[in-house]
Amino acid sequence: VEKPAPLPETPPVPQSSVKISSRDRVIYPEAGLTKGQLADYYAAVAPAALRWLANRPISLVRCPQGRARHCFFQKHDAGSFGAHVHHVDVREKDGSIEPYLYVDSLDGMMACVQMGTIEFHGWGSLVADIEKPDRLVFDLDPDEGLDFAMVKKAAEDLKGHLADIGLTSWPLLSGGKGVHVVVPLVPQAEWPAVRSFAERFARALSTAEPERFTANLKKATRKGKIFIDYLRNQRGATAVLPYVARARENAPVAAPITWSELRDLESAKRFTIRDAATLLERAAGRALQGWGEGGQTLPDL
Numbered sequence: 558v559e560k561p562a563p564l565p566e567t568p569p570v571p572q573s574s575v576k577i578s579s580r581d582r583v584i585y586p587e588a589g590l591t592k593g594q595l596a597d598y599y600a601a602v603a604p605a606a607l608r609w610l611a612n613r614p615i616s617l618v619r620c621p622q623g624r625a626r627h628c629f630f631q632k633h634d635a636g637s638f639g640a641h642v643h644h645v646d647v648r649e650k651d652g653s654i655e656p657y658l659y660v661d662s663l664d665g666m667m668a669c670v671q672m673g674t675i676e677f678h679g680w681g682s683l684v685a686d687i688e689k690p691d692r693l694v695f696d697l698d699p700d701e702g703l704d705f706a707m708v709k710k711a712a713e714d715l716k717g718h719l720a721d722i723g724l725t726s727w728p729l730l731s732g733g734k735g736v737h738v739v740v741p742l743v744p745q746a747e748w749p750a751v752r753s754f755a756e757r758f759a760r761a762l763s764t765a766e767p768e769r770f771t772a773n774l775k776k777a778t779r780k781g782k783i784f785i786d787y788l789r790n791q792r793g794a795t796a797v798l799p800y801v802a803r804a805r806e807n808a809p810v811a812a813p814i815t816w817s818e819l820r821d822l823e824s825a826k827r828f829t830i831r832d833a834a835t836l837l838e839r840a841a842g843r844a845l846q847g848w849g850e851g852g853q854t855l856p857d858l
């Protein structure tokens with residue numbers, strides 16, 4: 558029988574009015590981590606997480622019986638989340654209107670966790686101006702078995718190429734296998750232009766260095782390479798948000814880091830939900846000041 562492992566340092570947990578049931582349910586069986594511990598993690602990092610999570614359409618990865626059982630991606634409000642989880646009407650390609658979920662508070666986050674949510678994924682735009690992205694994300698996906706050193710090098714190179722065209726970017730550890738390179742934008746250009754920019758940028762890199770990079774969706778073309786997933790930058794697509802816990806072994810989290818920290822890391826799973834105190838401290842510290850901030854406009858490419 559797995560026993561819930563105590564969190565080493567429990568930071569003061571902000572109060573939420575949302576009651577978490579079944580706190581002792583083990584949802585990370587390999588680590589013995591419980592729903593209650595996940596809720597405490599999210600409550601602790603909420604001030605940092607909401608900076609990114611609040612007020613944008615989100616998709617949830619829900620695993621009501623834990624990460625080792627059935628998990629599903631949920632985009633639309635089925636009406637079961639209660640008053641703290643809001644919805645915004647979004648027009649789909651086929652003309653229909655669908656209610657997308659968003660939250661703007663700790664209570665909203667907790668209501669999602671109460672419903673079995675582990676992961677929060679966000680659109681690249683805010684509810685207030687859904688057609689105008691406020692960030693670009695290049696999701697670097699290494700082929701099976703590729704060394705993390707290659708991912709780091711790829712992220713660094715992307716940073717350099719972005720800087721060459723006047724764009725500042727920040728690295729986010731995905732908590733999985735890769736790194737996301739995040740470019741904050743002034744919400745100005747609309748989705749088609751932003752997607753087109755991201756695609757042309759990714760294709761230019763893969764054309765210049767076809768042995769290292771591919772911008773091709775087909776898995777068969779990715780052998781030994783890094784797929785630059787530019788498709789996070791189309792209307793309706795999501796990317797994992799900073800401070801989100803992953804439904805993967807040992808509860809890794811998506812963590813903002815600096816470029817110099819990235820050089821010394823050996824995996825994208827450096828932080829886990831046990832690191833709430835560290836993550837919060839880091840979020841308030843000097844090194845991550847301005848991470849992901851400062852709207853930019855896309856240059857002509």
Ligand code: ATP
Pocket residue numbers: 616630678679696697698731732733734735736786789795796797825
């Ligand atoms: P890794 O570093 O291991 O690749 P990741 O979060 O980047 O982790 P990806 O599979 O590359 O995982 O997916 C990138 C993003 O695409 C995810 O963060 C998520 O927001 C979105 N995504 C992934 N799977 C789905 C899905 N089934 N439905 C909708 N969106 C998805």
Ligand code: MN
Pocket residue numbers: 696697698731735786
């Ligand atoms: Mn990825």
Ligand code: MN
Pocket residue numbers: 696698786
């Ligand atoms: Mn991807």
